[in-house]
Amino acid sequence: MDNKSDQTVNSIDPRITRAKIHTGNTSDMEGLAHFQTYEVFHQNKRGAQHKHVGIVHAPNPDMALLYAKEQYARREVTANIWVVPSSCVSATEYADDDIFITAPEKLYRNPASYKVMDKINAFKARGGKPTDNA
């Protein structure tokens, strides 16, 4: 690494020049601990599900909420935001993803697999009355 830490960045952007950023030396950043991450959940209206939208880095939940608002709610319609420390999330192992393999085959677990419109239409035709044996 060249030894130019006594020189500062000279930019056409006057803000950068004023900031006196030292060149050729990033050692200031070494040893700085990163903040933990928080998972952000966004709700677009009351009563709707909160949906996971991403993460923010923050030192604590209050700051995480401040940042989540600007990262994930400055363009969208928003009713509410949750933040949860990423460390609180328990997850399956990708190595075990074979536990999910056969699930798409089990069509009988999918409500769309059941043909019930005939029965519903018959029910309506009876004026909403149950059948005799019901």
Add this chain to the structure above:
Amino acid sequence: MLLKQEAENPQITHNSNKMNSIDALKELLYKIADDQLIIGHRNSEWTGLGPILEEDIAFSSMAQDKIGQSEHIYNLLHQLGEADADTVAFTRNSAQFHSSQFVELPIGDYSFSLIRHFLFDFAEYLRFESLKSSAYEPLAQVSKKFFGEIKYHTMHANTWVNQLGKGNEESHTKMQDSLNYAWNYALGMFEQGPAEDLLISENIFIGEKALQDVWLGTITPLLTQSNLTIPAQENWKPIFGGRFGKHSQHLQPLLEEMTEVYSIDPSADW
């Protein structure tokens, strides 16, 4: 109501008293908008240089909010017969600006920018809270529209001030030093306007004195909770002048930088 009619019909002949209340209203709008434009520009100087990515985005976004708010207030002035927003924002010199000297100070280190953010935004929040019930309806509408935006700015400011005020010795010392330096400039925000009694009597604005009292009552406990101390009252020496066009050496260079591109071709359509 009278003001609204006058605004819509500027050719109406006024007696001098009513003219004065229009002038007083314009002065109020100019100082609000100019404060927002200048602090918005100052805070935007952190864009790309913020301490962490998330904070950079948040601080830049709030700076944009301020400039957007100023545009709305300049539009109210335009309705009252002043030049359009771009002309007003980009063609005046420093002596024509009504902003407080507080907002034109350089960004300094982040502790100063955060302390200014805290002191300014709570003042702005309380100003707009009172203006929500202003008798000048267009201003009341704008105040309601931006209130939530400004509320977030105060949440952001208070969270940071609390973090660093109670952080470690270094962060506490930096915040306290910045508060001490900022204080008399912050008091300068509440410089009384030339015809404020008219605005008060017409229920357009509660007046700077009342606003300062509410502000002190709001920020004092928050600063105490953050282990920060307001300078002793015998040392309070508000730095006035900004509302009457008297500025520090920092405003004119800011304006030249802000208008550098605009000045190349003022007729350009963006």
